[in-house]
Amino acid sequence: xxxxxxxxxxxxxxxxxxxxxxxxxxxxxxxxxxxxxxxxxxxxxxxxxxxxxxxxxxxxxxxxxxxxxxxxxxxxxxxxxxxxxxxxxxxxxxxxxxxxxxxxxxxxxxxxxxxxxxxxxxxxxxxxxxxxxxxxxxxxxxxxxxxxxxxxxxxxxxxxxxxxxxxxxxxxxxxxxxxxxxxxxxxxxxxxxxxxxxxxxxxxxxxxxxxxxxxxxxxxxxxxxxxxxxxxxxxxxxxxxxxxxxxxxxxxxxxxxxxxxxxxxxxxxxxxxxxxxxxxxxxxxxxxxxxxxxxxxxxxxxxxxxxxxxxxxxxxxxxxxxxxxx
Amino acid sequence: xxxxxxxxxxxxxxxxxxxxxxxxxxxxxxxxxxxxxxxxxxxxxxxxxxxxxxxxxxxxxxxxxxxxxxxxxxxxxxxxxxxxxxxxxxxxxxxxxxxxxxxxxxxxxxxxxxxxxxxxxxxxxxxxxxxxxxxxxxxxxxxxxxxxxxxxxxxxxxxxxxxxxxxxxxxxxxxxxxxxxxxxxxxxxxxxxxxxxxxxxxxxxxxxxxxxxxxxxxxxxxxxxxxxxxxxxxxxxxxxxxxxxxxxxxxxxxxxxxxxxxxxxxxxxxxxxxxxxxxxxxxxxxxxxxxxxxxxxxxxxxxxxxxxxxxxxxxxxxxxxxxxxx
Numbered sequence: 001x002x003x004x005x006x007x008x009x010x011x012x013x014x015x016x017x018x019x020x021x022x023x024x025x026x027x028x029x030x031x032x033x034x035x036x037x038x039x040x041x042x043x044x045x046x047x048x049x050x051x052x053x054x055x056x057x058x059x060x061x062x063x064x065x066x067x068x069x070x071x072x073x074x075x076x077x078x079x080x081x082x083x084x085x086x087x088x089x090x091x092x093x094x095x096x097x098x099x100x101x102x103x104x105x106x107x108x109x110x111x112x113x114x115x116x117x118x119x120x121x122x123x124x125x126x127x128x129x130x131x132x133x134x135x136x137x138x139x140x141x142x143x144x145x146x147x148x149x150x151x152x153x154x155x156x157x158x159x160x161x162x163x164x165x166x167x168x169x170x171x172x173x174x175x176x177x178x179x180x181x182x183x184x185x186x187x188x189x190x191x192x193x194x195x196x197x198x199x200x201x202x203x204x205x206x207x208x209x210x211x212x213x214x215x216x217x218x219x220x221x222x223x224x225x226x227x228x229x230x231x232x233x234x235x236x237x238x239x240x241x242x243x244x245x246x247x248x249x250x251x252x253x254x255x256x257x258x259x260x261x262x263x264x265x266x267x268x269x270x271x272x273x274x275x276x277x278x279x280x281x282x283x284x285x286x287x288x289x290x291x292x293x294x295x296x297x298x299x300x301x302x303x304x305x306x307x308x309x310x311x312x313x314x315x316x317x318x319x320x321x322x323x324x325x326x
Numbered sequence: 327x328x329x330x331x332x333x334x335x336x337x338x339x340x341x342x343x344x345x346x347x348x349x350x351x352x353x354x355x356x357x358x359x360x361x362x363x364x365x366x367x368x369x370x371x372x373x374x375x376x377x378x379x380x381x382x383x384x385x386x387x388x389x390x391x392x393x394x395x396x397x398x399x400x401x402x403x404x405x406x407x408x409x410x411x412x413x414x415x416x417x418x419x420x421x422x423x424x425x426x427x428x429x430x431x432x433x434x435x436x437x438x439x440x441x442x443x444x445x446x447x448x449x450x451x452x453x454x455x456x457x458x459x460x461x462x463x464x465x466x467x468x469x470x471x472x473x474x475x476x477x478x479x480x481x482x483x484x485x486x487x488x489x490x491x492x493x494x495x496x497x498x499x500x501x502x503x504x505x506x507x508x509x510x511x512x513x514x515x516x517x518x519x520x521x522x523x524x525x526x527x528x529x530x531x532x533x534x535x536x537x538x539x540x541x542x543x544x545x546x547x548x549x550x551x552x553x554x555x556x557x558x559x560x561x562x563x564x565x566x567x568x569x570x571x572x573x574x575x576x577x578x579x580x581x582x583x584x585x586x587x588x589x590x591x592x593x594x595x596x597x598x599x600x601x602x603x604x605x606x607x608x609x610x611x612x613x614x615x616x617x618x619x620x621x622x623x624x625x626x627x628x629x630x631x632x633x634x635x636x637x638x639x640x641x642x643x644x645x646x647x648x649x650x651x652x
Contacts, residue, residue, distance in 0.1 A: 019418075022645075055395070055422040055643060058384035069381070088414035088440070092345075096381040114414070317381060319348075 005184070007103065008076035008291035010153035012145075012175055013064025014137040014161055014168075015082030015106075016116040017089040018276070020314055021056040023121040028129055033121060038130040038192045040164060041119075046133035049119055058089075059315040060096035061118055062137070063191060064159040066277045066316045070284025070306050072101045073322035076291055079103040079149055085136035089115035096317065106144055109136040120276055126311065128276040134165070141167040142174050150175055151182035154291050155213070157283070160191030163199040176210035185290075187213035189283055190220040197223050207240050213290070214244040215283050221246055245286055245303075247279060253303065255286070255296045264300030267308035277316025281306040284322075302326075331510070333429065334402035334617035336479035338471075338501055339390025340463040340487050340494075341408030341432075342442040343415040344602070346640055347382040349447040354455055359447060364456040364518045366490060367445075372459035375445055384415075385641040386422035387444055388463070389517060390485040392603045392642045396610025396632050398427045399648035402617050405429040405475055407501075411462035415441035422643065432470055435462040446602055452637065454602040460491070467493040468500050476501055477508035480617050481539070483609070486517030489525040502536035511616075513539035515609055516546040523549050533566050539616070540570040541609050547572055571612055571629075573605060579629065581612070581622045590626030593634035603642025607632040610648075628652075 028035050031049060041049065060069075065080055072078035080097055084090035086108040093115060097104040116137035121129045140162075150156050156179040162168040176186045188203075188211045190196050196203060203224060207214055214237065216224065221233045237244045238256050247253040255262040282303040289299030305325045306318070313319050354361050357375060367375065386395075391406055398404035406423055410416035412434040419441060423430040442463035447455045466488075476482050482505040488494040502512045514529075514537045516522050522529060529550060533540055540563065542550065547559045563570045564582050573579040581588040608629040615625030631651045632644070639645050 050417075050421060053421070053425060055386070055425040056418075057641060058418060060381070091376075092382075092384060095376060095379070099379060099381040315383060 005152050005154045007079045007153040009068060009071045009287045010079045010149060010156045011064035011068035012081045013062050013159040014116055014134060015065060015084045015093050016062040016118045016137060017093050018059050018061035018118050018120050019056045020120045021054040023054060023123060025123050027121060033129045033131060035129050036127050037194055038132055041131045041133050043133060049131055053119055059317060060093050061316050063161060063280050064157060066280035067157060067284045068102050069100050069317050070281045070322060071288045073318045074288040075323040076288050079153060081106055081144060083109055083136050083140040083144060084115040085109045085112060087115050089117060109139055112136055112139055122274045126272040126275050128274060138165055142171040145171055145175055147178050150178045153184060155185045155187055155287060157187040157287060159189050160195050163202060185212045186210060189215040193219045193223050196220050200224060212243060214241045217247045217279060247282055253300060255300050257296060262296040262300060264304055267304040269308045269312050272311050274314045275311050277310040278307045280316060281310040331478050331480045333405045333479040335394060335397045335481045335483055335613045336405045336475060337390035337394035337483050338407045339388050339485040340442055340460060341391060341410045341419050342388040342444045342463060343419050344385050344387035344444050344446050345382045346446045347380040349380060349449060351449050353447060359455045359457060361455050362453050363520055364458055367457045367459050369459060375457055379445055385643060386419050387642050389487060389606050390483060392606035393483060393610045394428050395426050395643050396607045396648060397614050399644045400614040401649040402614050405479060407432055407470060409435055409462050409466040409470060410441040411435045413441050415443060435465055438462055438465055448600045452598040452601050454600060464491055468497040471497055471501055473504050476504045479510060481511045481513055481613060483513040483613060485515055486521050489528060511538040512536060515541040519545045519549050522546050526550060538569060540567045543573045543605060573608055579626060581626050583622060588622040588626060590630055593630040595634045595638050598637050600640045601637050603636045604633045606642060607636040
């Protein structure tokens, strides 16, 4: 990260507004929602599920957008690429990024589907189960990439969820190539167990060839290498990537840098309310730390602190200014 | 309340979605927002204020709608009249009422202004200051009244905020006349100190001639009678109304029924987070109690309990099912 850059971290992802409701455990069963995962749904299903959804609150979301909001909240310069429509939810998404100081100027989609929404069902155990209608966000493609912005960002961070669409996957690869050619770093989060399962070969190809920093949780890593042995999966990712960050829920996380391993503890929380965004905000702390040249253990600590903040309330964007945690 | 009714309480009001953000005290000063009050703003101001607003969350609001949501959450049958546009915020408002069991079927406004929004700035002292763009809700008028619905509701409850528009004020009077002619009860909340100040004569006329149950807080009551003596104001409302409910913030509330006075204590709260909706939910408890034929002290107690629930979190709709408080 030799050259100065206007932005510390650029996020690329699906631009989504979350619709959050608490539900009883039964609701997941009745609505056939896979607990703890992200399921893509079409517009009809989005409407019928919403009609059965309890009264809710709305908040900007989107995995990479949450991460960039966190990076910015820590005080770094963030930018974002992702597509919304010209509607109320698009206004909300755009406002909430800009309000936190993130550079975001992707043109709105006209005459297409609505802004993406994610119906988040939070069960009493604070676990979140997500049903996502991608809408306008699914029309983000290579044409929407801002090459200058990528070149001017220390790290370009992309969410694995983009792999669910071919045009976005292509944009992903192009963005990585632009970043690398400019001497910048690239990062990816594997996003979801089932997303990894759907796109295993493509993920491996990308990690080996285009990505500097890999974020994964335990189940995603096991899925990536189709193994039940965590140690084996860790050994594999170490071979495939020089720098990987593995989160293990309540057991903390580890940063694997070359041969080095840094173990990170979780940050204790009085009450876990909603785990939505835990991984996104953990990544925010680590990316902020890396962009700021902090030690690996400090990077991990800032990740844990941001994750602890986010799971102590509903919604996946910080409720406080994260720089107060520094 | 002799005849059976399909609905316990019908609410009529401005159909609004809240945009809620925490702000430092300075923000109110910089943006010239009157602390603790509701200020009407036009579309231009709504846009420019939103552009300066911090990252926010969205939740359905509207004073009378919050009350009806509370009545319904306690287990009574609620209905609502108020207008939204055919946009995302309209979807959200409509969904959140129906999801909680409230009957709501006012046709959407086509080709007019957007759904109303209220920018709620919550300061660290948990006080809320509201800037409201009425948009589509301001086009609610007498034509939108459903006379059968009014006749089929034990109590028709209307918010004083409606008085800020002549067409809505007229609808208000018409609704009261329909209800009374059907042998039903009418109720009003004075809504806001400055609202009372703007429409004092009209409020007094209505209270004396058309309204059975008056809800007011201390400052609204003082403004109504242009006095600084609370005792004098109480004596006046007793003359003008057979049944009045006066809230006094942390000092509790009192129900004035004829010559009888029932003092109600506040319900203690661990931490006051956001006072938005405190009055609305207090009214919900009292109206639920009245519609269910409970004692006045029990009515007040349920009001205090609902108010305590609502101020312990952000947003003006119950986060739990209020029937768990019964």
